[in-house]
Amino acid sequence: MAGRSSTPGRSVTSRALAVLGAFDTGAPRLSLSEIAERSAMPLTTVHRLLGELTDWGALQRRPDGRYEIGRRLWDLGLLAPVQLELRQVAAPFLLDVHTATRDTVHLAVREGRSALYVERVSGRESVPVVSQVGSRLPLHATAVGKVLLAAAPEDVAEAVLRAPTRETRHTIVDPGRLRREIAEVRRRGYARTAEEMSLGTLSVAVPVRVERPAGPAVVAALGIVVPSHRRDLLRLVPVLEVAARGIGRELARAQPFH
Amino acid sequence: MAGRSSTPGRSVTSRALAVLGAFDTGAPRLSLSEIAERSAMPLTTVHRLLGELTDWGALQRRPDGRYEIGRRLWDLGLLAPVQLELRQVAAPFLLDVHTATRDTVHLAVREGRSALYVERVSGRESVPVVSQVGSRLPLHATAVGKVLLAAAPEDVAEAVLRAPTRETRHTIVDPGRLRREIAEVRRRGYARTAEEMSLGTLSVAVPVRVERPAGPAVVAALGIVVPSHRRDLLRLVPVLEVAARGIGRELARAQPFH
DNA sequence: CTCCCTGCTTCCGACCACCGGAAGCGATCG
DNA sequence: CGATCGCTTCCGGTGGTCGGAAGCAGGGAG
Numbered sequence: 001m002a003g004r005s006s007t008p009g010r011s012v013t014s015r016a017l018a019v020l021g022a023f024d025t026g027a028p029r030l031s032l033s034e035i036a037e038r039s040a041m042p043l044t045t046v047h048r049l050l051g052e053l054t055d056w057g058a059l060q061r062r063p064d065g066r067y068e069i070g071r072r073l074w075d076l077g078l079l080a081p082v083q084l085e086l087r088q089v090a091a092p093f094l095l096d097v098h099t100a101t102r103d104t105v106h107l108a109v110r111e112g113r114s115a116l117y118v119e120r121v122s123g124r125e126s127v128p129v130v131s132q133v134g135s136r137l138p139l140h141a142t143a144v145g146k147v148l149l150a151a152a153p154e155d156v157a158e159a160v161l162r163a164p165t166r167e168t169r170h171t172i173v174d175p176g177r178l179r180r181e182i183a184e185v186r187r188r189g190y191a192r193t194a195e196e197m198s199l200g201t202l203s204v205a206v207p208v209r210v211e212r213p214a215g216p217a218v219v220a221a222l223g224i225v226v227p228s229h230r231r232d233l234l235r236l237v238p239v240l241e242v243a244a245r246g247i248g249r250e251l252a253r254a255q256p257f258h
Numbered sequence: 259m260a261g262r263s264s265t266p267g268r269s270v271t272s273r274a275l276a277v278l279g280a281f282d283t284g285a286p287r288l289s290l291s292e293i294a295e296r297s298a299m300p301l302t303t304v305h306r307l308l309g310e311l312t313d314w315g316a317l318q319r320r321p322d323g324r325y326e327i328g329r330r331l332w333d334l335g336l337l338a339p340v341q342l343e344l345r346q347v348a349a350p351f352l353l354d355v356h357t358a359t360r361d362t363v364h365l366a367v368r369e370g371r372s373a374l375y376v377e378r379v380s381g382r383e384s385v386p387v388v389s390q391v392g393s394r395l396p397l398h399a400t401a402v403g404k405v406l407l408a409a410a411p412e413d414v415a416e417a418v419l420r421a422p423t424r425e426t427r428h429t430i431v432d433p434g435r436l437r438r439e440i441a442e443v444r445r446r447g448y449a450r451t452a453e454e455m456s457l458g459t460l461s462v463a464v465p466v467r468v469e470r471p472a473g474p475a476v477v478a479a480l481g482i483v484v485p486s487h488r489r490d491l492l493r494l495v496p497v498l499e500v501a502a503r504g505i506g507r508e509l510a511r512a513q514p515f516h
Numbered sequence: 517c518t519c520c521c522t523g524c525t526t527c528c529g530a531c532c533a534c535c536g537g538a539a540g541c542g543a544t545c546g
Numbered sequence: 547c548g549a550t551c552g553c554t555t556c557c558g559g560t561g562g563t564c565g566g567a568a569g570c571a572g573g574g575a576g
Binding site: 082 | 272279307339
C-alpha cells in the first residue's frame with residue numbers, strides 16, 4: 001500500500017476483511033474504536049474503511065453510532081452453499097420430524113474438527129439451548145458430532161480422538177472408549193449422547209447420505225435432543241432415518257453429482 | 259491505488275466489494291471470467307482480489323473452479339439484525355401458526371419499496387412458492403406488503419401507489435382503489451390478497467407492533483398463504499394476531515428501546 | 517497426433533491512492 | 547468551565563496496486 005504504513009506488506013483488501021472479521025457472535029454491534037482495537041489497526045484507517053463498507057451496504061450504522069452487519073451481507077450469506085443447497089432442501093424434513101415428536105431437531109455438517117449447526121427447529125424452548133444455527137460444537141460430545149466423526153477422514157478423527165475436551169462431567173474423554181463408540185456408530189448407523197455436552201439432555205442422530213459415483217457419502221447429520229428424563233429415545237431413530245433418507249434423495253436430485 | 263489504472267478514482271475496497279456484488283440469487287456460482295464481466299473489471303485484477311477473498315474465507319472455490327460464497331460470509335450474515343433480532347425471536351411463533359394451520363407462514367419487513375421476506379415456514383409445498391427467505395416482492399400485491407405499506411411513511415406509500423406493477427390479471431393497479439384498500443387495512447388491522455401476486459393463492463397478513471417511547475411501531479408483517487379454493491381465510495386472522503402480539507412482546511423485551 | 521481456442525495463472529515496472537499522525541470537533545462528566 | 551473521550555477531517559510521502567503481456571493447461575476439432 002502506501003504512506004507511512006506501520007504494518008507494511010498488508011493489503012488493503014485484507015484490512016477491509018479484518019474490519020468485517022471484528023464482528024462475531026459475541027460482538028455483533030461495535031463502535032469505531034472497538035473495531036479498531038479488535039482488528040489491531042489505527043483508528044483512522046478503520047474509520048475510512050468503515051465508510052466504504054457502510055456505503056456499499058456491507059455494514060450499517062445504528063442510531064447510536066455503532067456498526068452492525070448490513071442487509072447486503074445478509075443477502076450474500078443466503079447464497080452460501082450450506083444455505084442454498086442443504087438448508088433449503090432439509091428444512092421441510094426437519095419440520096416433519098418436529099411435528100411428529102415436538103422435540104428440538106437439528107442438522108449439522110462437519111467443518112474441520114467441529115460440528116457446524118446449519119438448521120434447527122424447536123418450538124418454545126423446553127430444553128436449554130446450546131446449539132444455534134451457525135454455532136460450532138465439538139464432534140465427540142454431541143450425537144450429530146459422533147455421526148460426523150464416524151464418517152470423517154482418518155486424520156481428522158485421529159486429531160479429535162487424541163485430545164477430546166471435557167464439556168460436562170459425563171463427556172467421554174478416554175480415547176479408547178471414544179474409538180469403540182465411533183466404531184459402534186458405524187455399525188449401528190446412529191449415535192447417541194447422554195448429558196455429554198449439556199446436562200439434562202439426551203440426544204440421538206443419524207447420518208444423511210447422498211449417492212455419489214464413488215458410493216454413498218455422509219454429507220450431514222440429523223439429530224434430535226430431548227430432556228434426560230425421557231426413556232424412549234431409541235424409538236426416535238426410525239423417524240430420523242426416514243427424514244434423513246428423504247433429505248439424501250432430494251439432495252441427490254438437486255445436485256446430480258458434486 | 260496505483261499503476262496504469264484505467265478507472266482511476268476507484269478504491270481498492272470498492273473493487274473487492276464489486277467482486278462480492280457479482281454474486282446474486284440468479285448467479286450464486288461464478289467463474290473468474292464471469293465475475294470479471296459482471297463487475298466490469300479487468301480479469302487480472304479480479305483474479306488477484308478473488309485470491310484474497312478466498313484466502314480469508316469470504317468466498318470458496320468449488321472443485322470445478324468456480325467460486326461461491328464461503329462459510330465466513332454465511333457466518334457474518336447470521337449476525338445481521340434481521341436475523342439476530344427479528345428472525346430468532348419470531349421463528350417459534352411462525353412455527354406455532356404453522357402447526358395450528360398447516361399452511362405456509364411468513365414474516366416480512368419493509369425495505370425501501372419492497373417487502374423483504376425474512377422468515378418462512380412451509381411444509382411440503384402444497385402451494386407454489388413465490389416467496390423465499392431473502393426475496394423481495396412488491397408492497398401492493400402481497401398481503402404482508404399491504405400491511406407494511408399501510409404503515410410506511412407518506413413519501414414511500416406515495417411512490418408505490420403512483421406506479422403499481424401488474425403481477426397477475428388480478429393485481430390491483432388503480433391508485434385510487436389501492437389507496438382505499440390501504441385505508442381499510444389501517445382500519446381493520448389486517449390485509450388480504452386474492453391471486454394478486456400469484457394465481458391460485460389467497461393470503462392474509464397482520465402487522466407486528468413493538469411498543470416504542472413514541473408509541474407503537476409496525477416493524478414487520480406476519481402473513482399466511484393458502485390455496486385459493488379455501489373459503490375460511492378470515493378465520494386465520496385471530497391466529498395471526500395472537501402470534502404477532504407474541505412476537506411484538508418478545509421484541510420489546512429483547513431490545514428495550516430502538 | 518498437432519493445432520487452435522478458451523480460460524486461468526504468473527510476472528513485473530510505473531505510478532497514484534492509501535496510510536495514519538496530528539489537529540479539530542462535539543458531547544459528556546466532574 | 548476545563549478535562550476527557552470518541553469520532554471526523556486533513557494532507558504529504560511512498561510502497562502497494564494495476565493490468566497488459568506472456569505463459570500454461572485442458573479440451574475439442576481436424
